[in-house]
Amino acid sequence: MKDMSHLPTFDDVIAAHDRIRPYIHRTPVLTSTYLNELTGAELFFKCENFQKAGAFKVRGASNAVFGLSDADAAKGVATHSSGNHALSLSYAAGRRGIPCHVVMPSTAPQAKKDAVKGYGGIITECEPSTTSREAVFAEVHAATGADFVHPYNDPRVIAGQATCSREFMEQVEGLDSVIAPIGGGGMISGCCLTLSNIAPDVDIFAAEPEQADDAYRSFKAGHIIADDAPVTIADGLKVPLKENTWHFVSNHVTDILTASEQEIIDAMKLTWARMKIVMEPSCAVPLATILKNPDVFKGRRVGVIITGGNVDLDKLPWMQ
Structure with a gap:
């Protein structure tokens, strides 16, 4: 079972x-x-x-960010996203006053990249494939120790x-x-x-x-x-x-x-x-x-x- x-x-x-x-x-x-x-x-x-x-992704992102303990929140949050989860997590992290690290494909719409930066998110770019996204994210995650908020899983x-x-x-x-x-x-x-x-x-x-x-x-x-x-x-x-x-x-x-x-x-x-x-x-x-x-x-x-x-x-x- x-x-x-x-x-x-x-x-x-x-x-x-x-x-x-x-x-x-x-x-x-x-x-x-x-x-x-x-x-x-x-x-x-x-x-x-x-x-x-x-x-809609601001719903899930906010639930993850505001559900963290103060100790975990202090390390910030991190994710990989083509856009909406990235900017939603950046929004929620900004509201809680904690850092947000985001891996985004280089091909993501400029409007979404601009929004992430506007909310205070820190962007690292990757190639537009799931393989590249996850590999680059692993490096960012290891370097920051931030709480991983997966975009949907x-x-x-x-x-x-x-x-x-x-x-x-x-x-x-x-x-x-x-x-x-x-x-x-x-x-x-x-x-x-x-x-x-x-x-x-x-x-x-x-x-x-x-x-x-x-x-x-x-x-x-x-x-x-x-x-x-x-x-x-x-x-x-x-x-x-x-x-x-x-x-x-x-x-x-x-x-x-x-x-x-x-x-x-x-x-x-x-x-x-x-x-x-x-x-x-x-x-x-x-x-x-x-x-x-x-x-x-x-x-x-x-x-x-x-x-x-x-x-x-x-x-x-x-x-x-």
Whole structure:
């Protein structure tokens, strides 16, 4: 029997929500008549693009940072991230007044690098592959002795991300499905943790780029398949699942749906045009998959998590 004692529980989610409440926004839920008519579904968008630091990841990062003892916190925190976790951890560490060391790929959007620096994070760059990221991080971690806050496999992070779907359930009644993007699986794991406890009848869908579809292939194969350096416009979804997130995905996700690069760009542009909100490419993948699979969602009340809005405004995908 596999040991599950390290996995977060719903009690951890409740504790996380109490701990992070002073440092996060309770983000709004928006709707669009146009998108409802286009999809044949009733869509409710949980707008984590309006979250502190511009992304849902501030929830998990804040839970990890503010859960540290004073002695551990004094050494600071460290992580590797393509962007949103990096800037979220920098934000949380800044609020607690402790150092934050971040390893970021050289190809990460400049807007995200600037935000990390703005929050006081200390950046070390690496090559844009999982192998390079982990090797460079090992050096930084050894040199600093800081507390490692993994971007998504950390139980504290998963419990923090789960507070998003907990709020969502309080804000919208009678959802049939919830869909969110999947990269490493932190947000989806949080959804699984919350919904399996308080709304077990709600279907959980994950949305992934076709060009970085390792979670989709893992889901179909029944074990983790990891790509080292996929290339996709959805820069937040390039990382592979790990054992903790795989536990939640393999046990609670209904299905994983994929979308092409052009479908992602079209859905992003459509959301900008119709809902007047800034979202990044990774967040457009759920809507792209809903538009691509109308029969799956038709006539249903669907919660869509928009995970972040940290976009390089000088490099919008439809302007390339």
